[in-house]
Amino acid sequence: MTSMLDLIHELWFLKRDIVSDGFDQALYRLAEEVPMTLHEVPSGEPCWTWRVPEKWTCHAAYLETLDGRRLLDYADHPLHVVSYSLPFDGEVTREELLRHLHVHPRLPEAIPFVFKYYERDWGLCVSQTLRDGLKDEAYRVVIRTTFEPGSLKVGEVVIPGQSDQAFVVVAHLCHPAMVNDDLSGVVVALEVARALGKHAGPPLQYTYRFLILPETIGSVAYLSRHEELIPKMAGGLFLEMLGNDSPHALQGSFQPDSQPDRCFNAALRSLDPQGYAGPYRTIIDNDERQFNAPGVRVPMLSLSRVQAPKASGLPPYPQYHSSLDTPEIVTQERLEASRDVVLGLIQAWERNQYVVNNFKGEIFCSGYGIWIDYRLNPEGHRRLFEIMERCDGSRTVADIAAELELSFQAAWEVVSLLEEKGLVSFSWIPV
Numbered sequence: 001m002t003s004m005l006d007l008i009h010e011l012w013f014l015k016r017d018i019v020s021d022g023f024d025q026a027l028y029r030l031a032e033e034v035p036m037t038l039h040e041v042p043s044g045e046p047c048w049t050w051r052v053p054e055k056w057t058c059h060a061a062y063l064e065t066l067d068g069r070r071l072l073d074y075a076d077h078p079l080h081v082v083s084y085s086l087p088f089d090g091e092v093t094r095e096e097l098l099r100h101l102h103v104h105p106r107l108p109e110a111i112p113f114v115f116k117y118y119e120r121d122w123g124l125c126v127s128q129t130l131r132d133g134l135k136d137e138a139y140r141v142v143i144r145t146t147f148e149p150g151s152l153k154v155g156e157v158v159i160p161g162q163s164d165q166a167f168v169v170v171a172h173l174c175h176p177a178m179v180n181d182d183l184s185g186v187v188v189a190l191e192v193a194r195a196l197g198k199h200a201g202p203p204l205q206y207t208y209r210f211l212i213l214p215e216t217i218g219s220v221a222y223l224s225r226h227e228e229l230i231p232k233m234a235g236g237l238f239l240e241m242l243g244n245d246s247p248h249a250l251q252g253s254f255q256p257d258s259q260p261d262r263c264f265n266a267a268l269r270s271l272d273p274q275g276y277a278g279p280y281r282t283i284i285d286n287d288e289r290q291f292n293a294p295g296v297r298v299p300m301l302s303l304s305r306v307q308a309p310k311a312s313g314l315p316p317y318p319q320y321h322s323s324l325d326t327p328e329i330v331t332q333e334r335l336e337a338s339r340d341v342v343l344g345l346i347q348a349w350e351r352n353q354y355v356v357n358n359f360k361g362e363i364f365c366s367g368y369g370i371w372i373d374y375r376l377n378p379e380g381h382r383r384l385f386e387i388m389e390r391c392d393g394s395r396t397v398a399d400i401a402a403e404l405e406l407s408f409q410a411a412w413e414v415v416s417l418l419e420e421k422g423l424v425s426f427s428w429i430p431v
């Protein structure tokens with residue numbers, strides 16, 4: 001069993017463009033770690049309003065002065081060529097070259113990640129420093145890329161539960177030569193799948209589907225090919241940016257009152273006290289958009305370590321979408337902490353049943369040994385009563401925690417004690 005960080009070191013520099021040999025190679029390697037089903041959709045196939053792109057390969061690319069001095073080479077870094085760039089071979093004026101040369105908006109020494117999957121153009125990516133040094137009248141550009149029929153691939157790991165109601169965990173794998181976005185989410189997802197697979201204790205209620213795919217088109221391809229599963233998707237979580245040094249950020253789904261939203265928001269309070277939450281589309285946009293969209297409407301949240309919500313104007317993390325997003329900015333410790341947060345969220349989700357009262361009236365607490373003395377612990381006393389009066393068969397544990405602005409775990413402690421005493425029971429449907 002390879003550690004998350006070792007997998008990152010092994011796979012990060014592959015040219016994992018959306019439909020490419022590098023993407024397939026990374027997915028096949030991951031399939032050696034966890035039993036995985038591979039779904040394939042051929043290039044050109046319609047998927048709802050989309051179409052699967054061709055396989056793209058960059059065989060070689062470089063920029064040279066007219067006297068043959070090489071200024072950049074694709075062989076040195078996969079980010080030097082715009083993902084899905086058209087081929088090009090010729091002399092260009094400095095002016096024309098600059099129109100096709102992309103630099104990072106904030107990091108002068110970094111190569112930016114630029115993709116043009118659906119608007120055809122040629123392009124190279126360089127550091128601001130290199131671009132500023134271009135003083136010649138003309139340059140020679142060579143980009144040898146090919147577009148050919150291939151197949152988009154989605155890896156699926158299924159951990160079966162007692163119910164066919166599914167919980168979906170998604171991570172994308174299509175960011176060439178970068179780590180935090182997006183390989184970190186992939187390795188954490190697979191580590192969570194492994195942990196659930198070995199899980200001891202009560203059997204899982206939900207069936208868990210882990211999807212590893214190219215961003216956006218991979219989700220659309222999977223969903224459009226598995227429409228029959230959509231009504232059975234009770235919720236989901238998208239994962240990425242889990243190795244950098246920021247607290248966890250939980251982004252809500254399109255349906256902020258859904259059970260996954262209530263459950264995860266309440267659970268995060270104790271899983272990462274420094275963590276923060278924000279509404280749909282306010283922290284980071286990814287594949288959860290496809291699951292939350294019209295005609296699908298699966299409440300899918302997202303977990304990342306984005307440093308601040310979008311409105312702050314800050315990037316998700318300093319090295320975002322650049323050649324500085326390397327294994328150096330992630331640690332095994334932070335990946336493991338994120339894995340534990342995801343497992344904690346799933347544990348809460350598995351416990352999130354309706355709490356049904358087997359009692360009438362107010363419980364005679366002293367008689368059951370659960371009395372909390374209000375003189376010694378006024379807060380505990382108040383909480384116990386606030387929770388007990390909400391145990392009425394119409395509220396889940398998450399509903400109770402949300403109403404009282406408690407952590408899921410704090411509400412769970414009380415209701416599981418009541419259950420031990422036979423005062424309440426749990427039900428997957430309202431009673």
Ligand SMILES: [Zn+2]
Binds near residue numbers: 321
């Ligand atoms: Zn990205």
